[in-house]
Amino acid sequence: MGGADTIYDPYTHYALQAARNASTVLAELGINASPDELLQLIAEPPDPRLGDLGLPLFRYARVAGKRPDELARLVAEKHGRRGSLAAEAAGGYVNFRIDTVDLAETVLKLAGRPGYGYNPAEKPLRIVVEHTSANPIHPLHIGHARNTALGDALARILSNRGHWVQTRYYVDDTGRQVAVLAYGYRLLGEPEPPVDAKPDEWLGHIYALTNLLIELRGVRARVAEIEERARRGGEEEAEEYRRLVERQDRLAADIGRLWPRVGKDVFDRLAEAIMGSPRDPEEEIKRIMAAYERGEDWAKRLVGRVVELALKGIRMTLDKLGVRFDKWDYESMLVWSGLVDKVIAEARRSPYYTIYKGAEAIDTSRLARDKEIRRRLGITLGGDIPPLILRRSDGTTLYTTKDIAYTIYKFRDASADKVINVIGGEQRLPQAQVKLALYALGYRREAENLVTYIYEMVTVPGHKMSSRRGRIITLDWLLDQLYARAREEVEERRPDLSEREKDAIAWSMAKAALRYQMVSVAPLRPISFSFEKALSLKENSAPYLLYTYVRARSVLRKAGETPVLRTDKIPDPERRLIWLIAKYPRAAAEAADDLAPEKLANHLVLIADAYNEFYDKYPILREPDESLRSLRLHITLAVSNVVRHGLGLLGIQVVEKI
């Protein structure tokens, strides 16, 4: 392997030849067009009968003062047959046909190896992919599933492009939410989670319950105030009163749903502690947050405990999905090590330092007025970008401030050229502020190479998700549902298999279905999650791809040794499949360069469709003609390699049996 002339990407290999040839021919006609420029224009004709590669000549006809069809005819005539390419004119296009034997031998030789699809970029980069980064207060839910699936796939796809990739999980342990959980946990006497409970799930209930009880406490206090005033003949506050009572009812309903999950003991204890506390819970939470940031021992022990418990549960879920991280970064580390203070000190020296609403801030608003800066930072938000406040009045720092420090840290620690943050669309504004602030502080390279990789929401119709209220659909639960459904299906289809095998297949299906659903649609498209769809394995393409792989593998197994490739007969259907296989490495490269895993998924489906159709129509093992049999087996081998490789890039492991 290796060497300058190693072909990784057969499509580009041929397209580049066509572009060079066309450039030469056009030059002979006095028209100047570089091969690179032509390569950009080359696309596939709509009908394969027209050729493999098509070049529109309209714009060159215009500058040369010729009719497009006339120019196309001239170019095709002059080109004729060169190397492995034959040219033909069609309207204003010149179409190229690749010599079939050349194509088959090149592609099938390459695709016969398991590594086919690896397609290194000319300039490999050092890239950090930060993803998932769910707060350590509850289990991962449906929304995180999209983040995790995208981030993990992106990391794999970028590695396949020859980049050095590092994945990181950012543990937000100094935020308010963790302090809320720590507050509730402390009121319970810092117990061990029940042995049969998943720690993140158990903590998630406590977190939600704590939130709800605090809110209820506030509402009740306000209600009491109004009632008291009414008794003394004060002003009518009927409207507010009515709203408060409604809110109280909703809180009671949420609490009612939660308490059976934590058990009576925990519930009673927490309710009593919060509702009856002489101290204001808000003050207690602030105290925990501030003490933790200062690194006081008691707070470190308390918060450290809940964070580790939550992460233990989160890791269990990630392990199930086969997702690993190279680094786990704690936000507290950024604070304690002085990195956050350093950022604030640098901010004070920045010309964009300002006081906003009485707090220290960076005037991102002023900076964002410069259109050129917005463009360079890839900020698509228009309008005003409000100043970024650096610290709360109590001295504690905000998430965004810490994220500035974290971004700098990621670039430094990994010597990264690029940092990708996989993040929900609702965080566009704070992410833009972080970029602008980095720029303001003089971290221009970092600001320009920080990629905010946005995905839009996963919504569940008829279900208003809220982790604060304990209304979440957990990833674990979802996987269990998918597994149960897949298990039924396997049971029905393959009663001959052992329980272990059936289990393994059902789990693979469940994981594949979930990942595939999250990764196969463009990230900016909002997903309306449907259980019916997710649970229906038939409708989902992941099982379909796995099935295609299993079919191909089954043929190969029965064939025994793969015979020597023969290319004396290559009918059209075979050729079409080979051409699709030829384009796979380009699809993988595009998925990497455009950060678009769905492009890879789409191409895999194209190949699977073509193979299934082929499989149904033509015999492979039963083909009497040895030459055709050899060709078809090599195609089968190539398809199995491509599907396995491609699914692997999406984080999906193939199975050998279904």
Added chain:
RNA sequence: GGGCCCGUAGCCUAGCCAGGAUAGGGCGCCGGCCUUCUAAGCCGGAGACCCGGGGUUCGAAUCCCCGCGGGCCCGCCA
């Protein structure tokens, strides 16, 4: 009020950034195909004025402008 994202058949979706030759798939629906390589498959059929209206261009689903519908954000939360 301002900003951003999305809008392609009953439903889901590719193509849009880098305009090009009949807008690809899937689900669902109707009708076929298992004594031969795994039917989670295959074949055939019906179903789209690419949200609407202007503009640019030889050419617009794709670019620009004005609207409409849905989502998200505009907090000393994350």
